[in-house]
Amino acid sequence: MRQNLIKKGDEHLRYEIREIVEIANEIVKRGVPMIWENIGDPVAKGESLPTWMKAVVEHAVREDRTYAYTATKGDLETRRFILEHYSDPRICTTEDIIFFNGLGDAINKIFANLPATARVIGPNPTYPSHATAEAMHHGGHHITYPLKLDDGGRIDLDILERTVAGDDQIVGILVINPNNPLGVVHPREDLEAVVRIAREHQCFLVFDEIYQHLVFDPSKIVRLAEIVGDVPSISMKGVSKEIPWPGSRCGWIEVYNAQHDANFLDYINTIVVSKMLEVCSTTLPQIVFPKLVTHPEFRGFLQRRLDKYRRRADQAIEIFGPCEVIHPVPPDGVFYLTATFDSARFPNHQSLPSQNQEVRAFLDALEAKNTLRRDKLFAYELMGSEGVCVVPLSGFASPHDGFRMTLLEEDEALYLDTCRRIRRGAEAFFRA
Numbered sequence: 566m567r568q569n570l571i572k573k574g575d576e577h578l579r580y581e582i583r584e585i586v587e588i589a590n591e592i593v594k595r596g597v598p599m600i601w602e603n604i605g606d607p608v609a610k611g612e613s614l615p616t617w618m619k620a621v622v623e624h625a626v627r628e629d630r631t632y633a634y635t636a637t638k639g640d641l642e643t644r645r646f647i648l649e650h651y652s653d654p655r656i657c658t659t660e661d662i663i664f665f666n667g668l669g670d671a672i673n674k675i676f677a678n679l680p681a682t683a684r685v686i687g688p689n690p691t692y693p694s695h696a697t698a699e700a701m702h703h704g705g706h707h708i709t710y711p712l713k714l715d716d717g718g719r720i721d722l723d724i725l726e727r728t729v730a731g732d733d734q735i736v737g738i739l740v741i742n743p744n745n746p747l748g749v750v751h752p753r754e755d756l757e758a759v760v761r762i763a764r765e766h767q768c769f770l771v772f773d774e775i776y777q778h779l780v781f782d783p784s785k786i787v788r789l790a791e792i793v794g795d796v797p798s799i800s801m802k803g804v805s806k807e808i809p810w811p812g813s814r815c816g817w818i819e820v821y822n823a824q825h826d827a828n829f830l831d832y833i834n835t836i837v838v839s840k841m842l843e844v845c846s847t848t849l850p851q852i853v854f855p856k857l858v859t860h861p862e863f864r865g866f867l868q869r870r871l872d873k874y875r876r877r878a879d880q881a882i883e884i885f886g887p888c889e890v891i892h893p894v895p896p897d898g899v900f901y902l903t904a905t906f907d908s909a910r911f912p913n914h915q916s917l918p919s920q921n922q923e924v925r926a927f928l929d930a931l932e933a934k935n936t937l938r939r940d941k942l943f944a945y946e947l948m949g950s951e952g953v954c955v956v957p958l959s960g961f962a963s964p965h966d967g968f969r970m971t972l973l974e975e976d977e978a979l980y981l982d983t984c985r986r987i988r989r990g991a992e993a994f995f996r997a
């Protein structure tokens with residue numbers, strides 16, 4: 566090529582949740598069946614969509630307007646619905662609600678439209694799309710503040726405040742509440758402190774609230790709209806998790822207090838223009854969304870799913886409990902379970918027995934350079950010996966070693982067996 570085609574910072578382009586699948590597929594090809602615990606897709610894990618839900622979608626498919634473009638920001642009727650049921654008219658209008666093709670699309674546009682020197686600090690561990698998109702727009706590492714894994718995943722407010730105060734390039738603070746991968750819900754006092762820090766340092770806020778309705782005790786969750794005051798902010802929500810309809814590729818942002826800061830408003834307008842270049846987001850799920858969440862069966866359906874996730878979390882914690890090396894973080898909701906490893910006890914290089922010589926040779930070749938993060942090595946070895954695919958915690962921009970699994974499995978016996986396999990794999994790995 567006449568010029569280099571690779572942008573500065575492309576080495577940060579990572580998405581471990583799917584990248585691990587490539588390795589897993591190689592292992593499957595060599596004859597080891599895999600239990601997929603990597604991706605947060607309820608439908609892929611066997612949750613079936615109820616008939617009433619399919620009937621609503623079928624009905625919408627018969628309406629011609631679901632085949633048309635929408636306005637750039639999305640279907641106006643649905644944006645009115647969201648303003649009334651999900652947002653707050655005191656800080657937001659229908660013009661401040663913008664639809665995207667999934668929050669993944671929104672995440673890309675939010676970061677890509679900032680200048681490279683304007684940074685957004687995010688949690689660690691974090692959902693990797695945020696970390697990667699922020700790192701890519703800057704061309705360097707993502708800046709993070711820790712969630713305290715030994716204290717229920719609470720935000721380390723001291724580090725957050727010190728980092729924001731000491732770095733003028735930080736213009737925004739990202740909070741994921743409830744968090745992925747931890748599944749924890751942040752307490753009101755911590756969130757109010759984050760809002761104060763943003764206000765004092767003239768930053769905007771981004772709250773990813775896609776899991777807002779997947780909380781075991783709904784009284785625990787405090788939404789950004791309740792505490793934001795006058796700080797310019799973005800709340801991100803979507804249909805992938807709560808409906809659950811991840812294949813719809815449908816999510817939206819609610820912009821709060823846009824009028825309070827001319828520069829922030831201009832920034833939001835650049836996001837709208839970049840959506841305009843694509844014309845709009847997919848119409849059908851936008852039109853269907855209000856009908857699904859107001860359907861008389863919806864609340865019961867959601868509650869049954871939540872009851873299952875809570876049961877799954879309890880089952881995993883019970884199985885991991887007696888194992889000295891796995892430390893699960895009890896979730897407040899969502900459908901993931903994260904566990905950390907005891908770093909001090911981590912073996913230097915350990916392999917697990919694999920019955921299959923081809924798999925052993927494949928893993929040995931991958932591991933030969935000895936450059937893999939330790940929890941990635943564990944994840945690879947677990948796939949080879951126990952046939953379970955989890956995501957290493959380092960894939961969530963975390964300095965801690967561990968893994969994330971899901972609480973989604975429909976088949977209870979298979980789920981319990983999966984947890985036992987993970988425990989057996991971890992015990993053998995640490996026995997080095």
Ligand SMILES: Cc1ncc(COP(=O)(O)O)c(C=O)c1O
Pocket residue numbers: 605666667668669670692741744745773775803804805811814815816
């Ligand atoms: C915290 C968080 N934000 C955003 C997304 C992206 O969701 P979508 O399917 O709307 O792109 C996910 C998906 O797993 C997520 O966990």
